[in-house]
Amino acid sequence: SCACRLSYSAANMSSYFFVIVAPGDKPVYSEDFRFGTSGREESMHMSEFIVHAALDHVDDTVWRTGSMNLRVVDKFNDSFVSAYVTPSNVRLMLMHSARNEDSIRNFFTEVHELYAKALMSPFYSPGEPIKSAVFQQRVQAIAKRHFG
Amino acid sequence: MARNLQRAGELAFAKMEKINSEVLTLTYGSIVAQLVKDYEDVEEVNKQLEMMGYNMGIRLVDEFLAKSHVGSCQSFRDSAEVIAKVGLRMFLGVSATVSQWSQDGNEFSLVMEENPLHEFVDIPEHLRGLYYCNILCGVIRGALEMLNMRVDAQYVRCKLRGDAHSEIRVKLIEILEDQYPEDDE
Numbered sequence: 065s066c067a068c069r070l071s072y073s074a075a076n077m078s079s080y081f082f083v084i085v086a087p088g089d090k091p092v093y094s095e096d097f098r099f100g101t102s103g104r105e106e107s108m109h110m111s112e113f114i115v116h117a118a119l120d121h122v123d124d125t126v127w128r129t130g131s132m133n134l135r136v137v138d139k140f141n142d143s144f145v146s147a148y149v150t151p152s153n154v155r156l157m158l159m160h161s162a163r164n165e166d167s168i169r170n171f172f173t174e175v176h177e178l179y180a181k182a183l184m185s186p187f188y189s190p191g192e193p194i195k196s197a198v199f200q201q202r203v204q205a206i207a208k209r210h211f212g
Numbered sequence: 213m214a215r216n217l218q219r220a221g222e223l224a225f226a227k228m229e230k231i232n233s234e235v236l237t238l239t240y241g242s243i244v245a246q247l248v249k250d251y252e253d254v255e256e257v258n259k260q261l262e263m264m265g266y267n268m269g270i271r272l273v274d275e276f277l278a279k280s281h282v283g284s285c286q287s288f289r290d291s292a293e294v295i296a297k298v299g300l301r302m303f304l305g306v307s308a309t310v311s312q313w314s315q316d317g318n319e320f321s322l323v324m325e326e327n328p329l330h331e332f333v334d335i336p337e338h339l340r341g342l343y344y345c346n347i348l349c350g351v352i353r354g355a356l357e358m359l360n361m362r363v364d365a366q367y368v369r370c371k372l373r374g375d376a377h378s379e380i381r382v383k384l385i386e387i388l389e390d391q392y393p394e395d396d397e
Contacts, residue, residue, distance in 0.1 A: 181332055184237075185332055185333050187334065187339065196336070
């Protein structure tokens with residue numbers, strides 16, 4: 065069977081893969097969120113690939129709407145990729161299997177605020193990977209609040 | 213003569229011209245970030261910040277005395293309270309508490325619960341030894357030197373390092389006496 069074949073069990077419905085992509089298509093942050101699942105079927109590499117491939121769709125969709133939240137921009141088998149583009153062209157990408165648009169929108173909005181605050185630190189330059197432990201804890205808390 | 217230093221601090225702060233706090237924190241943050249880039253060694257950056265603060269302190273003290281109307285201090289204890297309640301309040305917008313006096317009365321701690329310079333700052337792992345607000349230690353040293361007190365001021369706790377509050381330990385090294393000419397009679 066094909067190495068790319070993805071299969072999702074019913075128990076896998078609450079898994080999310082989140083990436084922050086800076087201009088120039090550089091990922092600066094990524095995190096796997098799993099709530100009450102037995103584990104994901106595809107590898108991290110596959111998730112990264114799917115999200116990266118969705119970036120082209122983001123570039124198309126971004127011109128068709130005035131809002132930052134682009135909602136679902138791409139689909140791959142049973143996963144969806146939703147996107148949110150900030151005014152500085154930073155893309156918040158979320159790969160998910162469950163379709164809960166409201167939760168996703170709220171998640172994106174809160175992470176956007178968190179990201180804007182992280183930018184204010186004098187020791188962080190835009191485009192660099194975000195290494196702050198506090199940032200990671202807060203992203204996890206936001207995800208837990210909306211998806212957990 | 214009892215004087216309400218808290219009130220003096222509030223009045224002095226009210227008289228000062230204000231700027232947007234984000235401008236201050238971002239400007240200070242850029243200075244520290246640039247020093248880190250230029251010197252690359254955290255200890256050297258701490259030293260440079262302290263020296264910058266010293267140069268500020270020797271100049272600020274005159275403005276402080278002119279605008280705050282606190283009059284002269286009767287003792288080192290008095291000086292400590294004035295710095296905490298009036299000086300810091302006037303220039304930084306937040307006041308501190310004086311605590312942990314040593315037995316001989318020559319050392320004390322300035323404890324700050326909050327500091328506007330800390331806003332949004334996240335110190336990365338490789339800069340662990342950085343005392344981000346070390347400039348304040350220099351300001352205290354410079355200001356007190358102009359008033360004939362030679363002190364040593366060091367950070368012992370910092371909120372940005374995960375401690376509950378920020379604390380500067382100030383030690384009096386010597387009082388420099390004014391030299392007066394001998395009286396003829």
